[in-house]
Amino acid sequence: MRKLLFLSLCIVCFIGCSKHEKSPELSNKDIAKVLDEMTALMIHDVTNPPLAARFFTYASLSGYEVVVQNDSNCISMKGVLNDYPDIVKPSVPGPHSYQLSAILAMIATAKKMQPSGSLFEKYEQVFLDSCKKIGFSDDVMENSKLYGQQISKQILAYAKADRYNRISNYPRYTPLTKEGSWYPTPPGYFAPVEPYFNTIRPFALDSCSQFKPVPPVPFSKDKNSAFYKLMLGNYVDGGAGLTPERRAIAAFWDCNPFALKSDGHLLTGMKKISPGAHWMGIAGIACQQSKFNFSKSMEVYTIVAAGLTDSFISCWDEKFRSNRIRPETAIRSYIDPKWKPLLQTPPFPEYLSGHSSISAASSVILTHYFGDNYHYTDNVEEAYGLPARKFTSFKEAAKEGAISRYWGGIHFMDAIDNGMTTGNGVGEWIVSKLKAKQAKQS
Secondary structure, eight states: HHHHHHHHHHHHHHOOOHHHHOOOOOHHHHHHHHHHHHHHHHHHTTOOOOOOOOHHHHHHHOOOOOOHHTTTSSSSBBTTTTTOOOOOOOOSSSSOOOOHHHHHHHHHHHHHHHHTGGHHHHHHHHHHHHHHHTTTHHHHHHHHHHHHHHHHHHHHHHHHTTTGGGGGSOOOOOOOSSSTTOOOOOTTOOOSSTTTGGGGGSSSSSTTTTTTOOOOOOOOOOTSSHHHHHHHHHHHHHHTTTHHHHHHHHHTTTOOOOOOEEETEEEEOOOOOOOHHHHHHHHHHHHHHHTTOOOHHHHHHHHHHHHHHHHHHHHHHHHHHHOOOHHHHHHHTTOTTTOOOOOOOOSSSSSSSSHHHHHHHEEEEEHHHHOOSSOEEGGGGGGGGGGEEEEHHHHHHHHHHHHHHTTTTTOOOOHHHHHHHHHHHHHHHHHHHHHHHHHOOO
């Protein structure tokens, strides 16, 4: 009888151990690689900056939701993000790795949302092959993928409800003919990007206008007016005032996916990442430098991405309300017809500065996680031929990213200053909601 009882206990222990077999650990570098692959597809598809941020957010949310269901140290986004649903925990037939499921959930979401998402198939297979080499069993990989797919499906339903899919039904936006209003600029003369982005559901904001900025300096041709002085500032500082360091700053933060290179009669697209991709890269640098574990890194990426999207929603709400003329158009019309900005002008109205807004929001969120006076080297742009730059804080980087638009000649100074104010508000709001949820759960 005792032998039978002992044998039974052994069988139970064996089954239990098999069910919870130890899988290899993944790291924040594996998350970063998925985001890098998403960025490569965005460059391939010439994805506009606001839409790129939206893609990053839903992919990161997919991975983070898996983490929340399997790591009690992480909090749910329900109560932090608007209309966030109850995500049903998947039931899989055998053991799985939640970290592997998180990565595969991100990939599944990116595959569905990005226009060239089918190209992710090759990366996914390479990734799974590498997982097998480090010790993941076929069963664990299969179950992990099933888990991730079921989470992704629920996050995609949440994404579908944000109203972005309605934008294609809105009337085509026609630039205003009123003097002082934005108009398409050379060399591409692109149509305005995402004029209805303010109609989609924000992730954490009460509304797109929650942090509505003060109105821009009003347009005027009067040489004694405040606006004319703004133009003169751009004209001088964007010309004779461009030192080698200012040129380097402008180039480092250019992040214009619409940039074109003219070769005679041929315009060639230049491979550049979006501003959001740059800040997601900075988030990755900090996570790796501070040795954040997989779960915490996934949280950082998710909150930064949500902050990026809400910053773009706020900024774009103002852009197509004030609809202000770009420095390139204004200076050529009223000061010097031969003047050219250092950077190519992006295809949307001038006020607010998008880069200023999203950089400020990102810096607030990253400072929340890593602290102020955080020294790091930003090498995100090295892959695109630009040398790394060193910073002593995220706020310093945000200020440099903002002023880069002035040195580049594509924004007036009030758009930069007020863009940072709006971005700071967005970042602080998201952090406050996060803290409130954490306090409630503790």
